[in-house]
Amino acid sequence: MNKTSMGSWVESANEPDCDFPIENLPFGQFRLESGLHGQKHIGVAIGSQILNLSAVHALVEMPIELHDAVHLLSMGEMNGYMSLPSTIHCRFREWLMSLLERGSKFQAQLQTALVEQSAVTMELPCFIHDYTDFYASINHATTVGKMLRPTDPLAANYKWVPVGYHGRASSLRPSGVPIQRPIGQTRAGEGKPPHFQATRRLDFELELGIFIGKGNAIESTIPIAEAEEHFFGMCLLNDWSARDIQGWEAQPLGPFLGKNFATTISPWIVTREALEPFRVAWNRHPQDPQPLEYLNDARNREHGGIEIHLEVQIETQKMRDENQPPYTFTSSEFSDAAYWTVAQLIAHHASNGCNLSAGDLMGTGTLSGSKPENAGSLLELSNGGKNPITLPNGELRSFVEDGDQITMKAYCQMLNAVRIGFGECSNRIKPAPTPRN
Numbered sequence: 001m002n003k004t005s006m007g008s009w010v011e012s013a014n015e016p017d018c019d020f021p022i023e024n025l026p027f028g029q030f031r032l033e034s035g036l037h038g039q040k041h042i043g044v045a046i047g048s049q050i051l052n053l054s055a056v057h058a059l060v061e062m063p064i065e066l067h068d069a070v071h072l073l074s075m076g077e078m079n080g081y082m083s084l085p086s087t088i089h090c091r092f093r094e095w096l097m098s099l100l101e102r103g104s105k106f107q108a109q110l111q112t113a114l115v116e117q118s119a120v121t122m123e124l125p126c127f128i129h130d131y132t133d134f135y136a137s138i139n140h141a142t143t144v145g146k147m148l149r150p151t152d153p154l155a156a157n158y159k160w161v162p163v164g165y166h167g168r169a170s171s172l173r174p175s176g177v178p179i180q181r182p183i184g185q186t187r188a189g190e191g192k193p194p195h196f197q198a199t200r201r202l203d204f205e206l207e208l209g210i211f212i213g214k215g216n217a218i219e220s221t222i223p224i225a226e227a228e229e230h231f232f233g234m235c236l237l238n239d240w241s242a243r244d245i246q247g248w249e250a251q252p253l254g255p256f257l258g259k260n261f262a263t264t265i266s267p268w269i270v271t272r273e274a275l276e277p278f279r280v281a282w283n284r285h286p287q288d289p290q291p292l293e294y295l296n297d298a299r300n301r302e303h304g305g306i307e308i309h310l311e312v313q314i315e316t317q318k319m320r321d322e323n324q325p326p327y328t329f330t331s332s333e334f335s336d337a338a339y340w341t342v343a344q345l346i347a348h349h350a351s352n353g354c355n356l357s358a359g360d361l362m363g364t365g366t367l368s369g370s371k372p373e374n375a376g377s378l379l380e381l382s383n384g385g386k387n388p389i390t391l392p393n394g395e396l397r398s399f400v401e402d403g404d405q406i407t408m409k410a411y412c413q414m415l416n417a418v419r420i421g422f423g424e425c426s427n428r429i430k431p432a433p434t435p436r437n
Contacts, residue, residue, distance in 0.1 A: 005418045007102035010114065012047030014102075019411065019421025020045040022100050023277075025093060026233070026268035026422075029078060030120040040123060042073050042081075045268055045423070046100055048117055055113040060099065060106050066092055078126040082213045082232045083358035086272070089213070089232075093273050122267035124174050125235065126211070126359040131167040131263070132349060133207075133239055133255075133363035138339040140368035143380045159289055162340045162348045167239075167363070168260035175236075175266050175425045181402060181432035182261040184245035198432035199242035199258075201385065202400040206312050206376035206408055208334060209237035209265050210342055210362040213272075218355035224297040227343035230356065234275065234308075234342075236266035236408045236425035237363050243379055243399070263363070266408070266425040277417035279303035282341050294351055295344045304341035308334035308422075310367060310410045312376070316395055317403035326407060327391050332369035332376055402431045 007014050008022040020026065025044045032041070043050035053073040062070050069092050072080040099106045135141055138158070145153025157163065173179070181202055185194045213232030216222050222230055239259065246258030282304035284290060297304075310333065313326040340348075345364075350356055366376040375381045378399050382388055385398040400406060407426035413419040 002413065003416050003418050006097075008046060008100045009102050009104055009107045010047045010049055010100060012049060013100075015047070017419060018047060019423055020047055020268075021418055021420060022046065022097055023418040024270065024274050024420040025096055025100075026270045026274065027078065028125045028268045029076075029123040030115070030267075031123060032115065033119055033121065040076050042076055042078050043115070044096060045117065049114045050117055050120065051096075051100065051110065052113045052115055056099070056110065059109040059113055063091070063095060066095060079359040082126060082211065083215065085214065086229055089271065090273055093271070122174055122176065124172060124265070125267055125269045128169045128172055128359050128361045129357045131169040131172060131361045131363070132164050133167045133259075133263075133365060134162055134164040134340070134345055135365040136162060136340045136345065137337045137365055137368050137376070139337060139370055140366040140376060140380065143368065143375065147384050159339075160292070162345050164349075164362075164365075165254050167263060169361070171260055171262050172361070173262055173264045173427070175264060175423075175427065177264070177427060178430045179240060179262045179264065179427045180430050182242050182245065182257070183432050184242060184257050185248055186244040187248045194248060199245055200399070201243035201379075202429065203241045203243050203378045204312065204400060204406045204408075205239040205241055205366040206310055206330070206332065207237040207239055207367060208308065208310075208364045208410070209235040210345065210364065211235070211269055212346070212356045212360040212362070213358055215357040215360070216350050216355055219353040220350070220355070221353060222347050222350040222356070224295055224300060224343055224347040227346040228272070230346055231272050231342055232358070233269040233271040234422075235269055236310075236410050236422050237361075238264045238406065238408055238425050238427065239363055239366070240264070241377070241379075264425055264427050265361070266423050268423050270420065270422055274420055275306050275412065278307045278412040278414055280305040280307050280335050282335070291344065295347060297343070300341055300343050304343055305335035305338070306342070306412070307414060308410055308412055310334065310376075310408065313407045313409070314391070314397065315405040315407070316391070316393075316401070318393060318395060322393065324393055326405070329378075329389070330373065330375055330381060332367050332374040334364075334367055337367040337369050337374075337376070338364060400429055402429050404429050
């Protein structure tokens with residue numbers, strides 16, 4: 001049985017299966033539709049509303065030890081807040097919960113600091129200095145590997161090293177922004193020059209994003225036992241992929257233009273503290289090699305995993321025209337899909353002295369479950385386009401078409417814990433531009 005929420009005086013936060021009960025309080029940045037000269041504000045989601053942290057400091061008295069944190073947030077310095085020690089993050093969370101809990105003496109003062117989520121435009125939740133995408137699902141790596149190397153799908157390094165590539169932070173987009181179909185080089189027939197055309201194999205990739213809080217100095221490392229102290233929180237992430245462009249360009253240096261045209265994330269950072277009740281043990285299969293010492297830690301083995309349920313929906317133009325509900329393509333679960341934990345990804349990223357900064361984003365890689373129907377991309381679900389998926393209205397999909405709306409959702413739900421959600425990562429595909437000579 002799920003634990004009952006402590007409850008909030010913001011009544012929408014108490015509704016069943018609410019993504020944003022008082023036990024969540026994720027951070028995001030928003031602009032008011034009315035303008036304020038385009039000024040960004042930092043807030044936390046509570047039910048269907050946002051508590052505007054730019055206004056809170058003027059309405060209630062704050063604890064002395066939180067003065068710097070509240071000042072940073074009121075000034076719109078999300079990255080500065082993320083870089084503070086985790087002890088401050090925990091204390092600030094406790095204070096917010098005391099402000100918003102049912103029966104709080106601060107209700108009257110804070111009513112004016114609430115904004116309806118439907119009345120704002122959500123932005124990226126912080127300034128993202130850098131973006132790295134990992135390849136942390138062994139199920140995804142094996143399935144895709146079989147398409148390329150049927151008898152030897154996994155590279156020799158896969159079970160030893162968290163594989164990743166450096167992405168493009170400049171093309172990260174928030175949920176809700178339309179995604180333009182990219183143009184690029186694609187393979188032609190044997191002996192013929194490649195085409196330069198709009199991708200015909202546009203795909204989604206179901207991922208989670210990991211935000212760094214406290215950074216590390218260049219030439220220093222982050223020991224696995226300390227990695228969680230650098231983990232601020234998570235979001236949903238869709239690593240859009242043009243599979244035909246990717247397939248032609250990827251040798252020998254890996255992903256490039258087939259990936260970096262767009263990556264979208266959900267607007268809310270669900271904090272590490274909110275995720276703590278959903279921790280699970282992390283285990284390796286007995287026949288698999290155990291991690292090298294710098295990636296191995298007793299605490300990480302005991303509860304380095306996080307149980308997060310994920311799903312992807314599609315809404316085609318025909319569905320919208322005929323008032324049909326979206327169709328759920330696939331679903332998976334993070335702790336089942338991921339071969340490496342958050343702490344291991346962070347420790348490995350810094351293991352060569354790479355400096356991480358507050359606001360850096362790491363993608364987990366496509367989170368495919370152990371069953372074929374739990375794959376996290378259309379490349380897998382349609383077997384490389386060979387077996388198109390039939391939607392309930394009879395439409396077929398091998399890859400994403402123009403007008404399709406792809407929506408990713410996630411939530412945490414366990415016995416003796418209050419369900420929390422991530423909101424949505426949702427984007428519609430618009431046609432490619434006309435190629436220019």
